[in-house]
Amino acid sequence: MATSIQSSTVAADRFVNAVESDLRREGRLGALFAVPFQGGTRLSAILSSFGAFKIISCNIEPGHGTYPALSAITPAANWYERQIFDLHGLMPANYQSLDPLVIRKGLESDPTYKPDEDLSERRPDLSEPSVEGEGLFKIPLGPVRSGIFESIEYVIETPGEEILHVEPRPFYKHRGIENNFSGRSFGEGALLAERVEGVSSVAHAIAYCQAIEQLSDSEISPQAQLVRVIHAELERIANHLESMVRHCEAAAQAVAFARFSFYKEQIMRLRADICGHRFSRGVVSPGGVTIPTTLDLNAVSKRISKLEADIDSSVNLLMKTASFLDRLRGTGVITTKQSRLFGTLGPVARGSGLLEDTRSSHPYSAYRHLGFVPVRETSDGDALARQNVRIDEIAGSFHLLKQALDGLGDLKTPGDEWRIKLNIRDGESLGWAEASQGEVLYLVIVDSGRLKTVRQRSASFHNMSVFSSAFPKDITTDFAFIEASFGLSVAGVSG
Amino acid sequence: MPWVLKGISDGILTSKYPRKSDGYGETWRGSIKISPNNLGLDLSHVAKSCPTNAINIEQTHPQVDLGLCILCGNCIDLCGDIFSFQPDFESAKLDRDLLVVPETVEDRERLRAVRAALYLRVRTLRRSIAIRHVDCGSDGSEEWEISALTNPIYDVQRLGITFTASPRHADILLVTGSGSTGMIDSLKETYLQMPHPKAVIAVGTDAISGGMHRNSASTAKNGVDGLIPVDVYVPGSPPSPFGILYAILLAVGTISNRGKPC
Ligand code: SF4
Numbered sequence: 001m002a003t004s005i006q007s008s009t010v011a012a013d014r015f016v017n018a019v020e021s022d023l024r025r026e027g028r029l030g031a032l033f034a035v036p037f038q039g040g041t042r043l044s045a046i047l048s049s050f051g052a053f054k055i056i057s058c059n060i061e062p063g064h065g066t067y068p069a070l071s072a073i074t075p076a077a078n079w080y081e082r083q084i085f086d087l088h089g090l091m092p093a094n095y096q097s098l099d100p101l102v103i104r105k106g107l108e109s110d111p112t113y114k115p116d117e118d119l120s121e122r123r124p125d126l127s128e129p130s131v132e133g134e135g136l137f138k139i140p141l142g143p144v145r146s147g148i149f150e151s152i153e154y155v156i157e158t159p160g161e162e163i164l165h166v167e168p169r170p171f172y173k174h175r176g177i178e179n180n181f182s183g184r185s186f187g188e189g190a191l192l193a194e195r196v197e198g199v200s201s202v203a204h205a206i207a208y209c210q211a212i213e214q215l216s217d218s219e220i221s222p223q224a225q226l227v228r229v230i231h232a233e234l235e236r237i238a239n240h241l242e243s244m245v246r247h248c249e250a251a252a253q254a255v256a257f258a259r260f261s262f263y264k265e266q267i268m269r270l271r272a273d274i275c276g277h278r279f280s281r282g283v284v285s286p287g288g289v290t291i292p293t294t295l296d297l298n299a300v301s302k303r304i305s306k307l308e309a310d311i312d313s314s315v316n317l318l319m320k321t322a323s324f325l326d327r328l329r330g331t332g333v334i335t336t337k338q339s340r341l342f343g344t345l346g347p348v349a350r351g352s353g354l355l356e357d358t359r360s361s362h363p364y365s366a367y368r369h370l371g372f373v374p375v376r377e378t379s380d381g382d383a384l385a386r387q388n389v390r391i392d393e394i395a396g397s398f399h400l401l402k403q404a405l406d407g408l409g410d411l412k413t414p415g416d417e418w419r420i421k422l423n424i425r426d427g428e429s430l431g432w433a434e435a436s437q438g439e440v441l442y443l444v445i446v447d448s449g450r451l452k453t454v455r456q457r458s459a460s461f462h463n464m465s466v467f468s469s470a471f472p473k474d475i476t477t478d479f480a481f482i483e484a485s486f487g488l489s490v491a492g493v494s495g
Numbered sequence: 496m497p498w499v500l501k502g503i504s505d506g507i508l509t510s511k512y513p514r515k516s517d518g519y520g521e522t523w524r525g526s527i528k529i530s531p532n533n534l535g536l537d538l539s540h541v542a543k544s545c546p547t548n549a550i551n552i553e554q555t556h557p558q559v560d561l562g563l564c565i566l567c568g569n570c571i572d573l574c575g576d577i578f579s580f581q582p583d584f585e586s587a588k589l590d591r592d593l594l595v596v597p598e599t600v601e602d603r604e605r606l607r608a609v610r611a612a613l614y615l616r617v618r619t620l621r622r623s624i625a626i627r628h629v630d631c632g633s634d635g636s637e638e639w640e641i642s643a644l645t646n647p648i649y650d651v652q653r654l655g656i657t658f659t660a661s662p663r664h665a666d667i668l669l670v671t672g673s674g675s676t677g678m679i680d681s682l683k684e685t686y687l688q689m690p691h692p693k694a695v696i697a698v699g700t701d702a703i704s705g706g707m708h709r710n711s712a713s714t715a716k717n718g719v720d721g722l723i724p725v726d727v728y729v730p731g732s733p734p735s736p737f738g739i740l741y742a743i744l745l746a747v748g749t750i751s752n753r754g755k756p757c
Contacts, residue, residue, distance in 0.1 A: 103713075104677045144629055144681050146660030148642045151630040151678055172677035173632040176713030188546045191567050192707055198634030198733070242639065261646035262508060268643070269519060276524040276580065278735060279636050282568050290568065491635040494675075 005430050007055040015043070015058040016068045022047045022054060023074060028343030028356075031462070032070060032080035033443050033455040034088050041090055043067060046430065046441060046457075048343075050361050053430055066093045076343045079465035083495075086171075087178075102495055104171045135159050141479075143172040150490035154479075161475045166468040170493040177495045181454035186212050186286045186424065189451050193442070194281045197458045197492030199242070202228070202235045203435030204442075204456070205284035210364060211431025211444040212286045216422040223411045224288030224418050225366035229404040231271065231280040232433070233397040238267045239436030239487065240390040240397075241311075244318075246484035247387065251324050259314045263307060270303055288419035297409050301402065308398040315391055328384035332470040332482035336379050342466045345459040346438025347393070348486060351386035353379030358434040370403045372396070383485035390487075393436075424449070435459055437488055458492030508647045512737065513744060524566055525583035525738065526730065527559045529597055533577050541578070544569045547700075547707055551595075561586060562594040562703040565732035587696075587729040587742035589613060591720060594703070594728055613726055614748040617692045620666050623655040624747055627665035627689065631682050631719050632675025632708070636733040637699045641669060643736040656743060662688040667746055669739070673701040673708040674715030674722055686723045694746040696727040698739055703728050 010018045023029065030046040030053065039062035047054045060067050069092035070077035081092045082101040091098070137160070142153035153169040177196050181189055193208035194201035206228055213220060241264040248257040272278045275292065283289050318324060334344065339352040349356045359367045360374060375392035378385045424446060431442040438459025445453040463486060470482050510517045538557050542550040549563035550570060557577070559570075570578040588594050589609045593602050628641055644651045645658070659665050662685045670682065686695065697719055700706040705718045715722055729742040 143678065144685055148628050148638050148658060149630070150633065150635055150638055151672075151681070172681070173630065173672065173675045174677055174713055175632050175673060175675050175708050176711040177708070180708060180711050184546075187569070188707075191546050191565065195634045195701075195707055195732070198636030199639060201636070245642075258647045261643070262648065265643060265646050265648050268639075272524075272735075277566075278640075279733070281732070282566075290572075489635045490630075491633065 005053050005055060007057070007428075009057045009059065012058045012060060012067060015045075015056070016070060016073060018056050019045050019047065019070055020073045022049075022056065025049065027054070028340070029070065029074050029076040030343065030439070031441050031443075031455075031457040032077055032084065033457070034084045034090060035443070035445065035453050035455060038062070040064065041067075041088060043084075044443065045070065046443070048362070048439075053362065053432070055430065060090065065089070066091045068092070069094050069096075071096045074343075075341055076462070076465070079461065083461075099167075100169070100171055102171050102174045104174075136164070139476075143169075152490045152493070156476065156479070158476060163471045163474050163476060163479070166471050166479075168464055168467055168493075170464065170490055172494070173490060174494045175491075178453075178455055181451050184451050186422075186451065189444075189454065190285050191282070193456070194279075194284075196456055196495070197435070197437075197440075197460060197489045198279065199239055199489050200235060200435035200437060200440070200458070200492070201279045201281050202231045202284060203433045203440050204458070206232060206365070207431045207433035207440040207442045208444065208454070208456070209284055209286050209431070210433065211429045211442045212424060212446075213422060214429045214431065215424045215427055215444075215446055218287075218420055218422060220288040220365075220420060221417050222366070223408055224420075226404045226408045226411070227289045227292060227418070228284055229366045229370065230401060230408075231275070231283050233401050233404070234267055234271050235280060236397050236436040237394050238264055238271070240394050241267065243390055243484055243487040244315075244387075246487075247328070247383075247481060248318070248324075250480035250484055251327050253318070253321065253324055256314065256318050256321070256324070263311050263314070266303075266307055270300070270307075274300060285419060286424075287422045288417070291418050297405050301405050304398065304401055304405070308395075311394060315394075319387075319391070325384065327478075327481055328387055328485070329382060331383040331474060331478045332485055333473065334381045334466060334470050336381065338466065338469050339381070342469075343462070344438075344466055345462050346434075346436070347386045347389045348463050348466065349438065350375050350389045351378060352381035353377065356439070358432050358439045362432060364433065366404065366407070367400075370400055370407075373399050383481050386485040386487075437492070438463060456495075458489070460488035460490070460492035461495070464488055464493045509650045509653065510648055512740070517737065519737075524580045525735075526561050526581045526586045527564055527566070527570070527596065528579050528581040529557055529559060530577050530579070531556070531597075533557055536577065538574065538577065541570050541573045544573055547704075547709065556597070558595050558597070560595045560704075561730040562591060562728060563700065563706070563709075564730065565700050565706055584735050584737040585741045586731070586738060587727050587734075587745055589727055589745065591703070591725070591728055594730055610748075613694070613746070617666075617694050617747055620692060620694075620747050623657070624667055624743065625657050625659040625665050626667045626669055626743070627659055627662050627685065628669040628671070629678070629682050629685050630671050631678040631702070631722075632672035632714055633699070633701060633733075634672075637671035637701075640733050640736050640739060641671070641698065644740060649736050649740060651740065651743075654744075662686075663690060665689050666693060667743060668693065668695045668723075669698050669743075670695060670702050670719045670723070670725075671698045671733075672719070673705045673711070674717075674719045676713055676715070679715065679722055682719065682722060694726045695723055696729060696739075696742050696746055697725045698729050698742070699734055700730055700732045703730060706732060
């Protein structure tokens with residue numbers, strides 16, 4: 001691995017200061033993980049600055065129910081603190097909000113839920129309004145929504161038309177995914193990673209596998225790296241097209257809806273044709289990739305070129321349709337300042353002027369050698385900016401795909417190894433990958449040749465925490481556009 | 496105007512399925528086939544490598560429970576002589592036990608009875624079908640495959656199938672996900688609000704058995720099976736749009752389980 005990771009442990013009372021001094025140096029909080037450690041808990045803040053990740057940890061003694069709150073210095077920590085309270089019963093000192101996030105109040109059947117009378121009672125009441133005023137309604141949207149959606153509830157506070165506040169409640173579909181990793185073999189871990197956020201199976205599997213591979217001293221073969229890139233980029237295109245489909249649906253652009261959903265289907269079929277699975281599952285595995293059964297490079301290249309041209313012409317048409325653009329312009333603005341404050345990821349970050357993309361900022365695998373096309377700079381921060389980012393990224397993905405296919409053509413010699421055998425040592429390791437939603441992180445702890453603890457953070461989780469910041473200027477009919485322009489997966493948020 | 500031209504520029508994209516078979520659907524990795532030449536082989540290492548314990552080697556002949564199988568291919572990697580992928584998207588079944596392959600003669604007998612009972616119950620539905628979907632803890636991929644049914648290729652409206660927002664207008668409930676604890680109440684409520692007759696389809700391995708989340712304390716023991724009465728089981732992680740379409744047609748009896756329209 002090219003990027004080195006610095007890891008340090010500080011005393012609990014030094015934790016906030018240590019993280020703060022790092023954040024001040026242009027870093028961002030990538031994640032906050034809680035891991036069981038010697039009867040107590042180990043908290044690890046993952047910090048990212050250009051080109052490097054850093055882990056700052058502190059150990060919380062057993063029985064010590066609180067820890068110093070990072071949300072005091074960065075709003076990006078708040079959702080992590082709520083999640084850690086839900087899953088581990090650990091309470092941040094001087095917290096800002098502890099509303100249930102991933103586990104609904106009272107679900108004691110979850111063993112990860114440690115009911116602590118005192119803590120639950122101090123939790124703010126669910127029905128407490130966050131915005132006060134006369135004539136305010138609370139409209140619950142979900143968890144069962146009209147249309148084919150993943151289950152999530154948005155509590156919308158509005159005096160009638162304007163949206164004053166949106167509170168996402170993702171806890172309905174929490175599956176306890178992180179506990180599920182413990183004790184599994186490395187291969188099974190990859191299969192489970194593919195199911196954390198099913199629409200970004202490849203990115204999750206890559207992030208997980210890279211964490212595992214880092215614990216061995218071998219690097220996977222160049223052709224395996226290229227096959228991973230091919231599947232990752234096809235996945236990105238499919239996700240971006242899905243976001244477009246949702247936009248067109250919201251804008252009642254029937255023909256555009258049909259076009260983009262047709263292209264998306266073509267991409268899914270192409271994926272199935274080259275690996276047997278429409279979501280490319282079972283391809284990425286620790287040590288490389290499973291042997292491609294059918295991979296006719298010429299045929300794939302041809303289909304890719306045709307799709308690229310078709311998509312490009314429909315995109316051009318759509319982005320000249322004034323009635324469509326009007327719905328996106330100025331809608332759901334996330335300012336550069338907000339983006340930086342929360343350390344947003346993916347298209348949300350790039351639409352508001354941050355050039356955060358782990359494929360170039362923390363390059364991994366074949367991305368280190370392939371020509372990477374960055375998106376055009378835009379800091380408007382609205383739904384239109386995010387849409388433009390996606391359009392650029394689709395073009396960039398096609399470019400990477402062609403390069404990866406060319407590279408494979410040059411490399412492929414019989415007897416080459418698609419998947420190498422790994423000697424995995426015990427220890428802790430961090431893996432990452434860029435999904436279409438943004439950076440995916442995996443913290444993996446291996447003990448006695450099995451997975452001991454796995455913590456994952458999807459970009460959807462991190463970005464959902466700024467979702468409500470996108471609203472104050474918008475009305476209820478903008479909701480569908482803002483949601484589509486964020487393009488998040490609820491499964492990735494709930495865990 | 497340019498959009499209108501765009502709309503007609505490609506001609507007809509729509510599949511003719513189920514009237515005619517669709518070449519694509521048949522290349523899909525749909526289920527696991529077990530070669531009959533397996534007597535006396537020690538397959539315990541294969542059974543152990545299965546991430547969802549879908550392989551049963553306790554019987555004289557090994558069996559795979561497609562309701563648990565996530566089609567990961569481990570068994571094929573280890574023992575390609577016995578196990579292979581079957582390109583079969585019409586793998587939905589009307590009975591949970593019938594997902595265990597290879598099927599037996601008694602299975603077929605039972606199927607006949609289950610089918611007759613279901614069709615008697617839903618016989619007033621056959622002309623137009625309104626569908627309600629509830630996600631009960633999926634990984635998000637099943638929703639993509641269900642939405643795909645509205646794209647121009649599958650275009651289920653041509654078959655009289657529509658998606659409805661209100662459970663009170665729904666004939667069929669499509670349930671995805673491993674039965675997350677937080678969704679159980681909403682799922683039951685939606686089911687109760689639907690008028691009779693109604694049919695429930697469990698979409699995907701997670702919904703059928705919990706799949707890899709089976710032993711998670713945050714999900715139901717057997718996916719959504721048992722939470723509400725399930726009529727049709729569609730295996731796959733996730734199943735393909737054709738697989739889901741087949742299940743819908745199976746539920747309303749416009750197709751026989753051999754895949755031919757009836
Ligand atoms: S393909 Fe199915 S039966 Fe075979 S190992 Fe994977 S889950 Fe088990």
